[in-house]
Amino acid sequence: MIKGAFRLLIGLFGALSLVQASRLWLSPHIAAGVLGVTDLNGTGLATIRADLGGLFTAIGLLMLFGAVRNSRAALTSALVVVASAFAGRIFAAVHDGVTSPQYPPLAIEAITLTLLVFGRQFASKS
Numbered sequence: 001m002i003k004g005a006f007r008l009l010i011g012l013f014g015a016l017s018l019v020q021a022s023r024l025w026l027s028p029h030i031a032a033g034v035l036g037v038t039d040l041n042g043t044g045l046a047t048i049r050a051d052l053g054g055l056f057t058a059i060g061l062l063m064l065f066g067a068v069r070n071s072r073a074a075l076t077s078a079l080v081v082v083a084s085a086f087a088g089r090i091f092a093a094v095h096d097g098v099t100s101p102q103y104p105p106l107a108i109e110a111i112t113l114t115l116l117v118f119g120r121q122f123a124s125k126s
Contacts, residue, residue, distance in 0.1 A: 006119040007067045007122075010063050010075070010119045011064055011068065013115060014059070014064035015060065015064065018057065018061070024052050028045045028049050028053075032048045035052070059078055062074050062075070062078035067119070071124070072125055075116055075120040075123050078116055079116040082113055086110070089106055089109060093106070
C-alpha cells in the first residue's frame with residue numbers, strides 16, 4: 001500500500017515535470033517569467049527551452065519510468081538530477097540570501113527529493 005502510494009506520487013510528480021517542460025518549450029517567455037527569469041532575448045529563450053526544458057524532461061521521464069517499472073536505477077538517476085538542482089538552489093540561498101519567492105521551489109524540490117529517496121528504497125534493485 002505504501003509502496004503503491006509512493007509510486008503513484010512519483011508518477012504524478014514526473015507527469016507534472018513533463019507539463020512544466022512542455023510549458024518551457026512552447027511558451028518559454030511566460031514560463032520563464034513564472035520562474036523568475038526575465039529580460040530574455042532570443043538566446044535566452046533558447047537556453048530556457050534547452051536547459052530548463054531539458055532538465056524538466058529528464059526528471060519527468062526518469063520519474064515516470066521509475067514509477068511505472070519500479071526501477072531503482074531510474075529513480076536514483078532522477079534523484080541525482082533533482083539533488084543537483086537543489087544543491088544549486090541551496091548554494092544560491094547561502095550565497096545570495098533567501099527571498100520569499102524562493103520558498104515554493106525549495107519546498108517542491110525538497111518534497112521531490114523525499115519522494116525519490118523513499119520511493120527508491122521501495123523499488124526493486126534490478
